[in-house]
Amino acid sequence: MSDKKQQLLEASIDLFAREGFWNTSTASIAKHAGVATGTLFNYFPSKDALIDAVYMHLKHEWLQHIQRDYPVRADIKSRLEHIWYRNIDWGVRFPERYNLKQQLSLSGVLGAEAVDYEAEELAFLHELIQEGFNQGIFKEMSVDYFNSMVMAEMDATVRYATAQGLKDMALARLIALSSDVLWSGVAR
Structure with missing residues (x-):
């Protein structure tokens, strides 16, 4: 670039x-x-194209962060926990970027290229979730509801940790607690 x-x-x-x-x-x-x-x-070529590029840039940064040291061969719970920890870590480290990524994601202004990019880049996550459902690990619910619930709880954890200024052990405890709360809510 x-x-x-x-x-x-x-x-x-x-x-x-x-x-x-x-x-x-x-x-x-x-x-x-x-x-x-x-x-x-x-x-x-346009402000809309710039907005899409910003979103894809932020999404790429975020994905690089959550995929670092991703335990490909680990069980579903360990892989989901990795994504959980890394997402919250990125959100707390880069709150402005996290908030903007969230706003753009929910804005309804993203073009087809940005939406397609997101679908391609998140394929590994969708496969993980589907694998969990196929193995009967997750409670019976729609995948869309599962995704919405996970994203809402993740967002709440990032916002709380950021607002409280949590760092180090206090942040690690909150992430562990929120991961346990999530798992008990979705696992059979």
Whole structure:
């Protein structure tokens, strides 16, 4: 990725997180990135394309974080716990990026490319969840409900830990507790 494109993405992330993506003009992004306004359109044909690129960039960072040391051969509970711990860790370390990723995900403004990217990148997670259902590990419920419940609890844990300023052992205890609460809610 070129330096200017990276500068534009980082400027967008910073301004979108502080001012909201609808309230941020492309001119202010270019200025914040230290490039001419026209330069932005050399990399992103529209603001919508920029929003999609920001989302895919954040999603890629997040995925790299949660997939680091992913225990591919471990049992389902261990793999789910790994994803749980790594997601909460990323959210607490990078709260602005986490919040923006969540906002963009729920906004309804993402284009087909961003939606397709997410589906491809999360295939391993969907396979893990389906494997759990196929093996009878999870309680009987729809996969959509399972996903919604997991994401809501994960989000609540990140928001609580961030608001409380939890670190080190206090954060580790909260993550372990929330993981236990989740598991007891979904496992048979």
